[in-house]
Amino acid sequence: MRVFDKTVIFGAIIILLIILVTDGMYINKYLFSNRLVCTSAAGDITIYYNENEIIYYTSTGVITYNIESQNSYAKKIGITAYIDNFETWYQDTMNGTCKRK
Secondary structure, eight states, rough: OOHHHOOOOOOHHHHHHHHHHHHHHHHHHHTTSEEEEEEEESEEEEEESSSSSSEEEEEOOTTTOHHHHHHHHHHHHHHHHHHHHHHHHHHHHOOOOOOOO
8 A cells, every 4th residue: 555545544534533523522412312392383393402401402484492591491490391391382382292202
C-alpha cells in the first residue's frame, strides 16, 4: 500500500470519528429519550424528554411551543406531571390524541 493511500484512509477514519462523536452526542440525546407524540387536525407535536427535562420538540400546523418556558414549568412541577398535564390539555384543547413512546 502506498503512503498516499494510507494517508487518505487514515484521514477518512479521523473525519468519520469526529462526525460520529459530535453527532453521536446529539443523536444519543434523542435515541435514549422518551417521546410524547400528539396528533390532531390542527397540527402535530412531538416532545422529547428525559427524567429531568424537555430536550427537544417538533411541531407542524398551527402548533407553537416555547421550549424555554415549558421546560421551566416542567422542572417546577416535575416532568411526569408536566407530560400528564400536556397530554390532557392537548386532547381537550386540540381534540387530538397523544401516545407515549
